[in-house]
Amino acid sequence: MPAETIALTSTGLIFAKSDRQIAWSRGMGERPETRTKNGRVCCCPNIEHKESCVKKSSLVIAGIAGIMMTAFIGTSFAAMSDDREAVMKDVMKSFKVMIGISKSGQFDAAEVSKEAAAIVANLDKFKDLFPDGSQAGDSKAKAEIWTDRAGFEAARNNARDAAVNLGKVTDATAFKAAFDAQSAACKGCHDKYRAN
Amino acid sequence: MTRKLFATVAVVGLAAFGAFLWASEPVEIAASQLPPHTPDKVNGEVLFHAGGCISCHKPADTAQTDPNLPAGGAPLATPIGTLYPPNITPDVNTGIGAWTDVEFVNAVKRGISPSGQNYVPAFPYTSYAHMSVDDILDLKAYLMSLKPVSSPRHDTGVPLPWLVRRGVGLWKRLALPETNLADAPAPDPSQSAAWNRGAYLVNGPGHCAECHTPRNVLLVPEAGKYLEGGLHPNGRTKVPSLHNLIGRGLFKDVNDLADGLKQGEEGGYDNMSAGGMGEVQSNLSKLPEADVKAIADYLASLK
Numbered sequence: 001m002p003a004e005t006i007a008l009t010s011t012g013l014i015f016a017k018s019d020r021q022i023a024w025s026r027g028m029g030e031r032p033e034t035r036t037k038n039g040r041v042c043c044c045p046n047i048e049h050k051e052s053c054v055k056k057s058s059l060v061i062a063g064i065a066g067i068m069m070t071a072f073i074g075t076s077f078a079a080m081s082d083d084r085e086a087v088m089k090d091v092m093k094s095f096k097v098m099i100g101i102s103k104s105g106q107f108d109a110a111e112v113s114k115e116a117a118a119i120v121a122n123l124d125k126f127k128d129l130f131p132d133g134s135q136a137g138d139s140k141a142k143a144e145i146w147t148d149r150a151g152f153e154a155a156r157n158n159a160r161d162a163a164v165n166l167g168k169v170t171d172a173t174a175f176k177a178a179f180d181a182q183s184a185a186c187k188g189c190h191d192k193y194r195a196n
Numbered sequence: 197m198t199r200k201l202f203a204t205v206a207v208v209g210l211a212a213f214g215a216f217l218w219a220s221e222p223v224e225i226a227a228s229q230l231p232p233h234t235p236d237k238v239n240g241e242v243l244f245h246a247g248g249c250i251s252c253h254k255p256a257d258t259a260q261t262d263p264n265l266p267a268g269g270a271p272l273a274t275p276i277g278t279l280y281p282p283n284i285t286p287d288v289n290t291g292i293g294a295w296t297d298v299e300f301v302n303a304v305k306r307g308i309s310p311s312g313q314n315y316v317p318a319f320p321y322t323s324y325a326h327m328s329v330d331d332i333l334d335l336k337a338y339l340m341s342l343k344p345v346s347s348p349r350h351d352t353g354v355p356l357p358w359l360v361r362r363g364v365g366l367w368k369r370l371a372l373p374e375t376n377l378a379d380a381p382a383p384d385p386s387q388s389a390a391w392n393r394g395a396y397l398v399n400g401p402g403h404c405a406e407c408h409t410p411r412n413v414l415l416v417p418e419a420g421k422y423l424e425g426g427l428h429p430n431g432r433t434k435v436p437s438l439h440n441l442i443g444r445g446l447f448k449d450v451n452d453l454a455d456g457l458k459q460g461e462e463g464g465y466d467n468m469s470a471g472g473m474g475e476v477q478s479n480l481s482k483l484p485e486a487d488v489k490a491i492a493d494y495l496a497s498l499k
Contacts, residue, residue, distance in 0.1 A: 092466050099464040139432065183462045190461075196472045 081138035084129045087122050091186075094118045098166075098179055107172040116167030119182075123160045127153075142195045155189035162186075220365025222308045227298040233333050240338025243331055245482040247324065247401035251475040252281040255347065267291075267345040271353075274318045275415070275431065276360065278353030281319075287344035292336075300336045301329055307368065314364040316354065322371055322417070323403035328380050331401070371416040387497075390486070394494025397487060398423075407435050407472065423498060428471055435471060439498045447496075454492035458485075 024030065094115035101108055130145055130152070145152045162185040166178040244250070255261035256269030268283040286293040292300065299310040307314055307321035315321065324332075354360050380400055383392040398404050409417040410426025425437035446467070447453040456465040460477035468477045480488060 089466075092461075092464070096464040187462060190469070190474070196470075196474050 080129055080134055081141070084126070084138065084141065087126050087129065091119050091122045094122075095182075095186075102176065102179055105172070107175055109170060112169060112175060113167045116163050119163040120160055120167070123156060123163060126156065140195050142193050145193050152189075152193055155185075155192065159185040159189055216366070217362070219369065220314075220362045222312060222314055222365055222368075223306065224302050224308055224312070225298060225306060227296070230298055230301065230329060230333075233330050235337030236334045237338045237341050239331065240334040240336070240341075242483060242487065243327075243335045243401050244338055245479045246397050246487070247335070248403070248476060248479045249284065251472075251479060252319075253284050255345070256280075256350075261345055261347070262343075265342060265345050266339070267347040269347050269350050272318060274316070274429070276316065276354055279316060279318050280350035280352060282349050283345065283347040284339055285342050285345040285347070286340045287346050290346050290348045291344060292339065293344060295336075297333055297336065301332050304332050304335070305329070307364075307372065313358075314361045314368065316352075316360065316364060317367070317371070317415075320403040320406045323400060323406055325372060326380050326396075326400040328400075331380075367414065367416070370414065388493070390490045391493050391497060393487065394490035394492070397491050398494050402491065404438065408438050430471070433471055436467075438495050441498075442496055443499075450489075450492050450496045453496055454489045457481075457492060458488050 097115050098112060101111060130141070132146065135141055135143060135146060159182070162178070162182040166175075166182050169175045169178050250264065250266055252270075252272060253266035253268045254263060254270050255265060255267040256271075261267050266284045268281045270281065272279045272281060283291040285291045288294050295303075295310060302308045303310070303315065304321060304324045305327065306325070307317060307319060309315060380396050383389075384395070387395075405417055405423060407429060408423045408425055410421050410424060411417050423438040425435050428435045441447050441453060442449060447456060455463055456468055457477060457480045459465060460468040460474065460481065468474070480491070483491075
């Protein structure tokens with residue numbers, strides 16, 4: 001992983017000993033010293049210091065390492081927001097099939113049952129896509145998902161139960177009622193936990 | 197030499213400040229200019245939904261207050277700081293209960309508060325300026341009929357508010373349309389009544405242009421690019437153009453567009469929930485069927 005390599009290399013560079021230091025530690029040569037602008041003495045490898053006792057180059061490398069680590073972490077959580085969106089888009093696909101059935105008036109038990117099962121499976125996937133600390137990078141997930149985890153879970157369960165019921169309907173009247181309930185359950189979660 | 201320089205700078209500075217004050221003076225409507233009007237609360241309610249008032253003026257704490265009452269206080273992030281939309285229920289102390297008709301008209305149509313200060317144009321009065329005074333008074337009558345909620349005004353998160361509000365006065369010279377006091381733009385006689393109704397709803401209370409018209413660097417909506425889309429006020433995402441919606445295949449026909457506005461995501465219209473559109477659609481769904489169809493007629497006609 002590039003981030004770890006850079007972190008290790010920069011650590012090595014920060015703590016590497018200069019030749020003068022090595023010689024002094026063997027009893028030869030003078031103690032290597034460097035003075036900063038305001039007279040402070042640094043006992044570190046003799047690369048130029050101006051104001052502080054930290055190697056300038058090591059600062060740059062540590063900085064790059066930091067950025068890469070953050071980017072690495074950020075990217076993995078940003079990917080999570082894509083996953084969440086993909087799951088919801090898939091739910092919308094099933095939803096649209098059922099809207100088509102509802103508009104056409106031709107109740108198709110097999111189709112409805114299949115799409116309802118797909119919604120249940122997607123909502124199960126959705127459960128694991130909001131681990132602690134993963135809000136960054138997702139502008140549509142409201143903070144309430146994490147601060148009110150119980151409420152979020154309840155809303156998700158509600159939508160899942162509605163989908164399970166939807167999968168069991170056997171006639172057009174039951175379908176209409178169950179489908180309306182599904183819409184309401186989806187909306188209930190979105191209203192509270194999805195940002196505009 | 198320095199004394200002369202200092203004196204010159206001071207005089208020029210004072211003159212500039214004076215010019216700034218003069219140019220940014222709010223231009224109010226006088227009570228004598230208001231036509232006589234019998235308020236219609238029912239029409240007021242339609243305008244409340246068309247205007248999307250609850251979307252900004254919703255209560256901060258929906259556990260304590262009915263979320264359908266515009267008690268205000270919910271934070272609204274803007275490029276100049278966080279604003280807290282005020283309480284527009286008829287509470288006398290913390291809401292608009294003591295407001296006169298002309299104060300309400302000046303607020304909605306000119307963006308001027310009863311104390312004579314400019315409102316930050318997050319309050320979309322640049323669009324509401326296109327509403328008729330009659331409609332604004334009907335809206336006031338509806339608001340006055342709601343249950344009063346005590347919800348004190350929250351200080352704005354805008355730095356140097358007096359200066360910013362004064363500066364808005366300058367901005368208004370560029371951005372606030374010089375509309376005739378009495379009415380919205382005259383209807384187009386070559387178009388149907390429905391189209392004209394749709395045009396009025398979109399341009400006035402609907403304030404669609406606030407998001408769907410791109411703005412220049414001074415945040416003034418760009419003339420000549422009406423409803424052509426651009427950068428979202430959130431600074432990150434894009435707002436779509438509303439031109440040629442059917443030609444571009446976004447909707448099958450006018451009825452499909454009307455259904456989309458009325459049903460939104462629940463009707464399978466998955467482009468009706470992003471970027472604030474969900475709240476808009478939720479308000480539109482409360483309008484009479486004929487008004488939603490009128491909006492669709494107007495939008496569908498934009499080439």
